[in-house]
Every structure is written in structure tokens, then in C-alpha cells.
């Protein structure tokens with residue numbers, strides 16, 4: 001089969017000493033500290049065959065993630081910009097759906113021909129966070145397309161425990177099989193949004209006011225989910241006009257650009273307080289620009305509010321913290337999309353027509369045009385860029 005493999009050199013940055021576990025496993029905990037001179041190469045690989053608990057999925061759709069672009073396009077020092085774990089070489093791509101074409105002897109819940117989507121966070125199920133019920137914090141986590149073979153390939157082997165059937169979506173009669181695969185591939189970024197908005201806290205209630213900073217795919221999914229869950233005000237904040245327009249199509253009441261506010265002499269703090277009638281109950285950071293966003297979020301947070309940090313960069317931020325004390329508010333990180341009923345709930349919401357994630361797709365390429373798709377996805381005016389296979 002054809003597969004797009006990310007190669008790089010193990011060259012820890014000056015001042016960064018990989019620990020023993022990293023050296024032994026060759027899995028960098030923070031890829032951007034270690035992997036140098038990345039290059040993406042199309043290779044011919046043997047078709048995979050299933051282990052007992054695996055299915056082989058013929059990939060139908062694989063979305064291009066900002067993290068994929070961050071892996072392929074190095075920073076000025078030549079290092080990958082992705083800050084999650086990675087073991088190279090690896091087949092890139094983690095936002096996928098497809099059709100089961102073979103299964104191992106121990107697989108009982110899936111059949112050949114089934115349309116499936118799979119979690120990309122490969123939790124172990126045995127470590128303490130997993131057994132506590134928080135698989136996204138698994139200490140033995142592997143990530144599809146970064147430390148485990150990904151889906152910019154014709155086939156991918158997946159353990160049955162990570163798969164979710166798309167049959168409920170097909171049974172709704174609402175979408176074609178091809179559309180179901182496209183929607184399935186969007187569940188990974190949408191799952192990250194769902195996890196941040198709803199999992200692990202009690203702050204999201206119908207009627208809340210939600211600010212979404214950064215409306216790339218995860219921010220766009222946040223907008224759609226907040227609206228579907230009964231937010232009374234959803235404000236999208238992004239410097240890119242095209243993305244603001246997409247956010248409005250996905251349910252944002254208002255979109256605005258901080259740069260434009262400042263240029264027109266308006267104070268961002270005042271504008272956001274006015275729009276939210278006193279402050280936001282939930283702010284979501286999906287921009288990866290904490291140095292520019294977090295302080296503003298803190299100043300426009302309502303009492304008992306929550307800042308959800310989804311951005312995946314090394315940015316730091318100065319906080320007053322007083323607001324958090326006085327308002328009994330909180331700042332919380334969130335990672336991943338596994339467990340907590342996230343995938344099946346998203347599938348049901350999509351099947352019921354409560355959310356339509358397909359609105360965010362702005363361009364679709366045919367495999368093997370992966371290089372072109374990555375190039376397109378690097379343009380910040382895009383929503384989600386997809387790669388499909390017949």
C-alpha cells in the first residue's frame with residue numbers, strides 16, 4: 001500500500017535532555033524538543049494484516065490537522081512544531097474513518113463491511129488514570145499518526161476497542177455513505193471540543209455565554225456544540241475574517257477580530273463585556289496563543305466562570321489570578337477525545353441533525369494528494385481540509 005511517512009532526525013535541542021524512557025522508546029514526550037529536519041515521504045508498505053483484536057480499516061477519509069502541518073513544517077531552528085509525543089518514522093494522519101476489510105479472530109463487535117471511525121488516543125486501560133476513568137491522561141498513551149501508524153495510507157490496523165461504528169449515522173437516512181465517512185473523520189477534532197466543553201466539570205448549563213478564541217476546526221466544533229447544548233450567546237474571536245464567517249455559519253451569534261476592534265479604537269475588554277452582558281461563563285482557548293488570549297479571557301470571565309485551555313503550544317501567559325479568586329472561577333486544561341461517551345454521543349447528535357460538522361470542510365483532496373492537502377491546510381483562511389479515497 002501507499003503510505004505517507006514522516007521522517008526526522010533525533011537531535012535534542014541544546015539544553016533539553018531526554019529522560020531514559022524517551023531514549024529507550026525513542027518516543028519524544030515533546031516532539032518539538034527532539035525531532036529535527038522533518039520530511040514527508042510517500043513509501044510503498046506491505047498491506048497490514050490483523051492481530052487477534054484488530055480490524056483492518058480501508059481509509060476512506062482522513063482530515064488534515066494543524067498538528068500534521070506542525071509536524072511537516074519545521075520552525076526556524078529546523079525542529080517540528082508539534083509539542084505532543086512522537087516516535088519517528090511514523091505514518092502521519094489521525095482524523096480518519098473507513099471501512100472494515102478484515103478482522104482478527106477475537107473481534108466480535110465489528111464485521112467486514114462496517115463503516116467505522118476510531119479514537120486516535122490509544123489508551124492502555126491498565127494504568128491508574130485509565131482505571132480512574134480518564135483515558136486521555138493515560139500514562140502509556142500512544143497517538144495515532146504521531147507515535148503509532150496513522151491514516152494517510154490506504155489501510156490502517158486498529159484495535160477493536162478504539163473503534164466506533166458509523167452504522168447509527170447511516171441508519172438515520174440523513175447522509176450518504178460518503179458523507180458519513182467525511183463526518184466520521186471530523187469526530188476527532190469535534191471530540192476534543194466536546195471533551196473541553198462538557199467533560200469533567202459542572203459549569204456548562206443551558207443558557208451559558210461562551211467565548212471561543214480561535215475558530216480553526218476545534219474552535220468551530222466548539223461553536224456548534226455550545227450552540228446545540230443551549231448556550232445563549234456564542235462569540236467567536238479570530239483575526240481571520242473567513243474563519244469568523246464559518247463560525248457564524250456553525251452557530252456563533254457574533255464573530256469578531258481583536259485587531260479590528262483595536263484599530264477602530266474600541267477596547268476588547270469593553271466589547272466582550274458588552275457582548276456577554278457582564279462576562280462569559282465559559283471561555284475556550286482554541287487558538288494556541290495563550291500569551292495574547294488568556295489575560296483577556298480572565299478579564300471578561302463571569303463569576304463562577306471557566307477558562308478551558310485546548311491550545312497546544314509552548315506559549316506562557318501572565319495571569320492576575322485575582323479574578324479567579326473573587327469569582328471562584330477556574331482555569332483548566334483539556335486533552336483528547338477518548339472515553340466519556342464522546343464519540344457515540346457525537347455520532348448520535350450528527351445522526352439526529354443536532355450538529356452539522358460538514359459545514360467546516362472547505363477543501364477536499366483525493367489520495368494520494370496528501371502534500372497538496374497539507375499545503376492547503378497551512379492557509380489559515382481554510383476550515384477543515386480533507387483527503388478522501390474511493
Ligand SMILES: [Zn+2]
Nearest residue numbers: 065067095189
Ligand atoms: Zn487532530
Ligand SMILES: [Zn+2]
Nearest residue numbers: 124127130138
Ligand atoms: Zn493507561
